[in-house]
Every structure is written in C-alpha cells, then in structure tokens.
Amino acid sequence: MPCAGPSGVASRLPFDEEVLGVLRRAGISFLAAELETAVASNMLRIVHLPLLLEAILPELEARLAASSHADWCGRFELSLESEAVLWEVADGRIRVTDSLRGAAVPHPGFRLATDTATLMRLILGLNGFGETPLAAACPDRAAVAVLAALFPRQPTASGPWG
Numbered sequence: 001m002p003c004a005g006p007s008g009v010a011s012r013l014p015f016d017e018e019v020l021g022v023l024r025r026a027g028i029s030f031l032a033a034e035l036e037t038a039v040a041s042n043m044l045r046i047v048h049l050p051l052l053l054e055a056i057l058p059e060l061e062a063r064l065a066a067s068s069h070a071d072w073c074g075r076f077e078l079s080l081e082s083e084a085v086l087w088e089v090a091d092g093r094i095r096v097t098d099s100l101r102g103a104a105v106p107h108p109g110f111r112l113a114t115d116t117a118t119l120m121r122l123i124l125g126l127n128g129f130g131e132t133p134l135a136a137a138c139p140d141r142a143a144v145a146v147l148a149a150l151f152p153r154q155p156t157a158s159g160p161w162g
Contacts, residue, residue: 072089
C-alpha cells in the first residue's frame with residue numbers, strides 16, 4: 001500500500017529572483033507572497049525626525065519659493081510616534097526645532113500627528129499632502145495650501161509602493 005506524501009510545504013525565503021528562478025527551473029510550483037508591509041519591505045525608517053527634516057529643508061524652501069504661498073507665516077507642530085518637531089515658516093524660510101528637546105519652544109499654532117508610512121509617502125512624493133488624513137485634520141486652511149506646496153505628489157516609483 002503506497003504511503004501518501006505531503007501535499008505542500010510552506011517556507012519563508014527572501015524575495016530573490018535567483019531563488020525564484022531555481023524553483024522554476026526545478027519544476028517546483030510555488031506561490032510567492034509578500035508578508036511584510038510596504039514600510040518594512042522598503043526598509044525605510046525615520047531614525048531622527050528633526051535631522052531628516054533639516055536635510056530636506058533646501059528642497060522644501062525651494063518649493064515654497066516657487067509657490068504662490070511664499071509669504072505665508074505660521075508655526076505648527078508635527079509629531080511622529082515619540083518625536084515632535086516645531087515648524088516655523090516666515091519670510092520664505094522654514095525652521096524646524098525638536099520641540100521635545102527645545103527649552104524655550106514657542107507654542108505652535110496647531111498640532112498634526114502622523115505615522116511613519118504617511119510621512120514617508122509625503123517625503124518620497126508618493127502622495128501629496130492633500131491626499132492624506134493630515135489635510136483633513138489641519139485646522140488652518142492656508143496652512144493646508146502651504147503644506148500641499150511643500151509636499152506635492154511627484155512622478156515617483158518605489159518598490160511595492162510604486
């Protein structure tokens with residue numbers, strides 16, 4: 001009497017075209033399923049929010065200068081998990097301050113809280129500010145227009161997000 005073998009095997013392998021090619025050439029049928037989220041699979045992590053924002057300030061200031069909102073002045077706080085940054089926009093310049101570490105940080109006009117995925121989508125240009133829940137949560141309509149100019153959707157593709 002023949003013994004029945006296993007009908008399938010589950011395995012976690014790294015997503016690697018060479019491994020998939022070996023399986024195909026060996027005639028092994030398989031189903032490749034991505035188990036990680038887009039944030040994890042892209043291996044993007046915000047280590048220090050203030051430094052990240054300082055690094056992209058030249059681009060943000062250029063976008064502000066090119067917009068019709070270059071004369072907007074205001075301040076707001078953006079928080080991400082355990083970090084918070086105070087943004088001050090005046091005279092076409094943007095200044096960011098670590099609002100959890102700053103001793104004499106002025107009170108923000110309003111506060112926005114976000115998650116890593118949303119912020120990275122904004123920074124990478126995968127979404128415009130107006131497409132995110134942040135726009136609806138922002139109480140200042142003029143600030144929404146400014147943030148939309150700072151974070152527009154860009155012609156971009158990035159792995160599983162693209």
